[in-house]
Amino acid sequence: MTGDKKQERRKALEALTRQGILDAAIGLLMRDGIQGLTMDRVATEAGVAKGTLYVYFTNKEEILDATVDASFDPLIRELSVLLDDDHAPDRKLAEFSLCHLRFFDEHRELIRVIFFDRERMHSERNHYTDSRYRTFVQRVAEVLDEGVGQGLFSPLDSMKVAAMFVEANMGMVMQRIHDGISGDVEKDARQVTDIFMGGLRNRK
């Protein structure tokens, strides 16, 4: 079983290097923005040679993708779990808001990444970040449709309202960051949800 162990250890070491590169890239992206993320600096920061970067990633693009991916993975997961739950639609949206706000309270540097990514998103190539964002809007839209089906919300163009909702949350995030994240998260999250709930409610 020595072969197995060896391979295991090797795999682990590999993963470590890869993660180290990614961590360096994340740190750099957060600290200095997209302009500050050069291969040279990533290598230095990660403590490896420049060439090593190309052993683990095909090119800068791939590092960037992986970096953005890794940065948002926790949020993505949390939101996914949350939307998959079988709570009522309005509660899901409320939790969505809270989750969102909390995440950016703790990772306010990521705001920059998001907007940088959006800039790329609308360029010629179809980054999967785009698709991830769309997937999100899509899932929120499903929750909205569910709400409509249950007679909770009045009929609506779910995709458009979903996009609005997601963006409105971002607006709140930005406002909080601007204010120095002073306010109560729960309150602010409720603010977002209340408006949407109030605006969407079926008042037949």
Place this chain on the structure above:
Amino acid sequence: MTGDKKQERRKALEALTRQGILDAAIGLLMRDGIQGLTMDRVATEAGVAKGTLYVYFTNKEEILDATVDASFDPLIRELSVLLDDDHAPDRKLAEFSLCHLRFFDEHRELIRVIFFDRERMHSERNHYTDSRYRTFVQRVAEVLDEGVGQGLFSPLDSMKVAAMFVEANMGMVMQRIHDGISGDVEKDARQVTDIFMGGLRNRK
């Protein structure tokens, strides 16, 4: 008085060159994004020498600032007029939405400029683009406060809701762009406003 006239003409010519450079930069930014905006291309597009750019602007940064500024000037003006009017708060917000959506229907390329600018906004320097954005949120907040004062809306944290509103409009813009700007603008603008009006309405 020939000196005066000469100077006048010179001033006019200078202004013209400056505007030409800016126009070139705007065109480039819209067409090719931030990556496509090089001093070389701006000069070529503007029909001046590279060195001339440095006669009118200290560096690239300054050109970029002025470019973003000039790009959104029409929207800014229109929204300013609109918010300064003495219509009812809810009508103002409705018009704000419509104006927003219409502007980006016709200048969808500017979306890219916005996000690029936001990326910069949160970098070390405090770009006045940022302040312009804040001014906007501020004015929307005032309209909201006005609405609260008139008993139209329930009490709210006006700055935060204003940020949400502005962003929600951007969300709708993005969704429209994604859909190929197929839908009815008026309807989509109403969608945004309805939700916020519904959500904000005072239901004492």
Place this chain on the structure above:
Amino acid sequence: MTGDKKQERRKALEALTRQGILDAAIGLLMRDGIQGLTMDRVATEAGVAKGTLYVYFTNKEEILDATVDASFDPLIRELSVLLDDDHAPDRKLAEFSLCHLRFFDEHRELIRVIFFDRERMHSERNHYTDSRYRTFVQRVAEVLDEGVGQGLFSPLDSMKVAAMFVEANMGMVMQRIHDGISGDVEKDARQVTDIFMGGLRNRK
């Protein structure tokens, strides 16, 4: 005698690996040219680790040498046999042409290898490919001398004429390749030989 057997088997295996590496290199050189021949690809193609290449060869140079060598081995052998035969000199030359043309009809990619190799040939080091080429010219020269001795050809500087003859064949090869190898091989070979025979013939 187990030790002997073991060693034997090891030798055989080693030779196999070595040949596998060479085959991979040949394939790569033919398919992608000299630029496409990287140690990485050779290793991948050969199904061994990069490090293994350095077990069998000291460096890339050595692999290249061996590769070129192996590529032309079949032609070399055939031509050798042919020139060693005891046919008349003119017939030998005729067969030489035919053999040449036929080989490149079937291995037209090797033309590239030849020219790549010639470029190297005149570099500081004396590649033995060079010496092989020279050997060839040398043997053709012997055939010519034989012809002169038999009163078949007029006196001539055999080495120089031999070089011309070899190159003239290459010229025909290139022309054929350029034309898409359309024409009759036998006829083209005859063309070459006829001119040389006509030009060399003793017309006392």
Place this chain on the structure above:
Amino acid sequence: MTGDKKQERRKALEALTRQGILDAAIGLLMRDGIQGLTMDRVATEAGVAKGTLYVYFTNKEEILDATVDASFDPLIRELSVLLDDDHAPDRKLAEFSLCHLRFFDEHRELIRVIFFDRERMHSERNHYTDSRYRTFVQRVAEVLDEGVGQGLFSPLDSMKVAAMFVEANMGMVMQRIHDGISGDVEKDARQVTDIFMGGLRNRK
């Protein structure tokens, strides 16, 4: 007329820089071969900054093309004049040989460039060097056809024989270089021509 003079001088200076770069590249190509021709070295050798190279040439490819072009320009011109003359076909071919041999006697380093270029020639792209070579074969072919028309030569596939003739000359060049350019040029040129003349002569 100051503007004119200024522009004139500027143009002259530009041409000078360009030529300086080309000269550096030619020197490098001859001395160190294709592998030794790096942008860095060309810049150093030419006494300009690396960036300057890209002011005058789009990329390395272009420098290489221009370099090869410039290297062979004298030979090309001479051969063109010669083939355009109204001498008899056989004399033209004789002069062609002599011209060829003499050129490479004085520029033996260029042999390397030729073979390097052929390696490129047969790569995917159609370099104009290729077309230049073909043009040459074409013109020799015309001379051959002329000879056939005058009853001087027996009927022949002129393109193929032309290619052979051109290459045979190269063979002689290489043999001379190998021998240290010891022999009499005129004699060697005659050797080439004699064989072809003898081989092509119409013996009806």
Place this chain on the structure above:
DNA sequence: GATGAATGAGTTTTCATTCAT
């Protein structure tokens, strides 16, 4: 003020080779 040739630091990428396991 206007020009545009020249710069050179900085960027991404490649790849032969080494060496610990």
Place this chain on the structure above:
DNA sequence: TATGAATGAAAACTCATTCAT
């Protein structure tokens, strides 16, 4: 012997900026 992760020197190319005219 065989491996393959890591290296780092070297390559091509970019572009904001300067400065002599």
